[in-house]
Amino acid sequence: MGSLTVFLVEDNPLIRAHLIPALQDLAGAQVLAIAESEGEAVGWLAGHKGGWDLAVVDLFLKEGTGLGVVNWTFGRLARQKVAVLTNYATDETRILCRRAGADAIFDKSYELDQFFDYCQRLSTPDAGTGVDPRAP
Template sequence: MALTVFLVEDNPRIRESLIPALADLGSASVMATAESENEAIAWLGKHKGQWDLAVVDFFLKQGTGLGVVAWCAGREPSQRVVVLTNYPAPSTRSACLDAGADAVFDKSTELEAFFDYCLQAAPD
């Protein structure tokens, strides 16, 4: 079964490269995207239980990924939230995990680990 992904990323170039990269996994498809905290939360509120994995950037066009991650606290047990960031400082990682992220990945150096995580998160 395919992994349904909600992508929260404000950089169009990164979005445009992540969407096909996730599709190339063969088990993931991006069902929607958002560029800001408010836009992401609005979408999540309308689509509760309809996604498997939320991939959230830390810095957004408006707001931060922390607000999105915290909003997801009431998600279904099978739903996962990961932060994919260019700012993987220990304090950022800690804040994301404390807010409820399941994992944090560095866009520059941990993409392979991120894609492995996505493969493991696919529903059976």
């Protein structure tokens, strides 16, 4: 099985500089592309419909919103997951993200361990069933 392929939507270069190697080291993930705005993200997604396993999306971007990106992923393949990684994971934000189609929401301030655990689970077939959670 290949590594988990990630599309990262994050406009903060410092966060990207730490997140990308952590995804590689902790989840064996390969970051395919990065977008800093909603328009960039939607453009990349439109050209790579089935070409990613996990989209990691921040809510506040240079232009547009991460919520718009999450909305745009509606109708993606069942194996493709969307995780919101934000500093503003309030109860209301979590509800809005779920309604928009996010599979998981994590707070950057205190839920990074849970985020990396989630990524690791996606990158590893279920040991009990032998089923790849990314399979279509």
